[in-house]
Amino acid sequence: MTNYNGLRREHLGFFPTPVHKLERLSKQLGVNLYLKRDDLTGPNLFGGNKIRKLEFLLGDALNQGADTVITFGATQSNHAMETAVAARRLGLTPLLYLETITPPDQTEDRGNILIDKILGAQIEYVSMDGRTEAEADAFAMEQAIAKKAELEAAGHKVYIIPVGGATPIGSVGFAVGVDELLGQLNELNVHADYIVHGRGTGGTAAGLVAGTKLYGGSNAPKVLSINVSPKPIEHYDKTARLATDALRLLGSNQTVTRADFNFDQSYFGEGYEIPTASATAAIRLLAETEGILLDPVYTGKGFAGMLDYIKTGKIAPGSNVVFWHTGGISALFAESAIVGKLY
Numbered sequence: 001m002t003n004y005n006g007l008r009r010e011h012l013g014f015f016p017t018p019v020h021k022l023e024r025l026s027k028q029l030g031v032n033l034y035l036k037r038d039d040l041t042g043p044n045l046f047g048g049n050k051i052r053k054l055e056f057l058l059g060d061a062l063n064q065g066a067d068t069v070i071t072f073g074a075t076q077s078n079h080a081m082e083t084a085v086a087a088r089r090l091g092l093t094p095l096l097y098l099e100t101i102t103p104p105d106q107t108e109d110r111g112n113i114l115i116d117k118i119l120g121a122q123i124e125y126v127s128m129d130g131r132t133e134a135e136a137d138a139f140a141m142e143q144a145i146a147k148k149a150e151l152e153a154a155g156h157k158v159y160i161i162p163v164g165g166a167t168p169i170g171s172v173g174f175a176v177g178v179d180e181l182l183g184q185l186n187e188l189n190v191h192a193d194y195i196v197h198g199r200g201t202g203g204t205a206a207g208l209v210a211g212t213k214l215y216g217g218s219n220a221p222k223v224l225s226i227n228v229s230p231k232p233i234e235h236y237d238k239t240a241r242l243a244t245d246a247l248r249l250l251g252s253n254q255t256v257t258r259a260d261f262n263f264d265q266s267y268f269g270e271g272y273e274i275p276t277a278s279a280t281a282a283i284r285l286l287a288e289t290e291g292i293l294l295d296p297v298y299t300g301k302g303f304a305g306m307l308d309y310i311k312t313g314k315i316a317p318g319s320n321v322v323f324w325h326t327g328g329i330s331a332l333f334a335e336s337a338i339v340g341k342l343y
């Protein structure tokens with residue numbers, strides 16, 4: 001455990017994660033393409049971006065004396081799985097509310113559900129029952145609040161983490177990650193024009209934008225967020241507030257507004273967890289040129305968006321581009337409705 005600007009940070013992952021150039025793919029695409037390897041955050045094989053958030057979130061949970069952590073996600077949620085991993089690492093009990101956006105395999109546990117069960121996480125399934133994602137989130141939160149009251153009446157202390165770990169404290173983890181990346185690029189003598197990533201709840205984007213404001217100076221890389229699901233415009237105001245609040249926690253009085261986000265909603269296809277032809281092609285391309293894996297739900301769609309920006313010149317030839325690999329590889333072993341046809 002360390003103290004970061006007054007915030008408690010538990011050391012859960014292996015940081016700094018590597019950053020390296022994709023030589024073969026760069027030549028093919030006509031840009032200098034780097035990969036920030038948060039698929040390798042640890043603490044086990046299936047890491048991912050949530051570990052950065054959880055170092056600060058669970059630091060806060062421990063500060064508050066929690067013994068139990070509740071969080072939310074889809075049944076194949078990486079965030080829920082990583083929360084269960086991190087909770088176990090710190091001696092906390094994980095309880096997961098999982099929304100059945102894609103119905104889980106009835107015959108065998110697959111992907112993250114399998115890992116959740118190996119970790120002994122308590123799982124409550126939240127049926128979609130004709131609810132929208134936002135309605136299901138609200139319904140799951142109601143149940144979690146009731147569960148918290150019940151557990152606390154029995155003497156426990158419960159810490160609730162919203163879906164995706166999208167809180168100011170969680171986003172601090174990614175702002176600090178930008179500092180880490182810029183230091184690494186500095187050593188490589190590279191100035192990044194773009195940081196590109198797949199965007200879900202917006203907590204990562206909030207942290208990246210806060211981090212580029214705080215540590216990037218006037219020539220900071222532009223953060224390009226490729227959405228993996230549709231979001232209403234209020235979502236961007238909410239995540240701008242997240243970013244601003246993360247900056248406050250880091251002692252900065254700068255403000256982030258919706259205009260600071262560069263987001264693109266054209267690459268998620270029919271929706272969350274539904275495979276797209278362009279993501280499938282992107283996964284194959286990176287695998288066949290560099291031997292590196294992406295996932296179909298987040299990084300595949302994010303990478304596909306980036307490839308299209310490069311192909312159409314929205315990202316100019318010769319640019320220095322960092323794709324932030326946020327993990328999610330366990331989705332390759334999820335239900336075939338999520339994986340699609342990769343070969």
Ligand SMILES: Cc1ncc(COP(=O)(O)O)c(C=O)c1O
Pocket residue numbers: 048049078079164166198199200201202203204205295298299326327328329
């Ligand atoms: C692999 C992966 N990439 C990207 C994201 C998106 O992060 P955020 O929800 O912070 O936007 C997630 C979120 O679950 C994820 O699991």
